[in-house]
Amino acid sequence: MPGEIRHEYREELVRLEEGALGAFDLVAVALDRTLLAVEHRDSELARQVANDDDRLDGRYLEIHQGLIALLATQSPVATDLRLIAALLHVIKNVERMGDQQRERRELRNEVVHLLAADQREGDQRDQRKDQRQPAAGV
DSSP, X not given: OHHHHHHHHHHHHHHHHHHHHHHHHHHHHHXXXXXXXXXXXXXXXHHHHHHHHHHHHHHHHHHHHHHHHHHHHHOOOHHHHHHHHHHHHHHHHHHHHHHHHHHHHHHHHHHHHHHHXXXXXXXXXXXXXXXXXXXXXX
């Protein structure tokens, strides 16, 4: 019985480690989408970035809760304890990377709106200038 519990514990620790490290792949996809969304001004891709962040948030909660449960129920020591501490640190930073992609998307939206407003102001100035100038040949 104790050997079986330790085997389940080791399997769970490996699963959580793979999940935490696999989150880097989610961040890489989110970063690629963020850059493409900004480059192409693609609002649909920008929405996908927000969905990517939601998936990363879910992954963070799953991994974090699983690691805390292992700490509470298995009393890991030495190497396992160091691994769990490292994974807690890794998953928090990965989650933050996802948040940064969302912030970049939001910043991109603000920049696009500012540029559009600036363009409208320039167009309005040009129209007023054209209206003040007398028509040629009159």
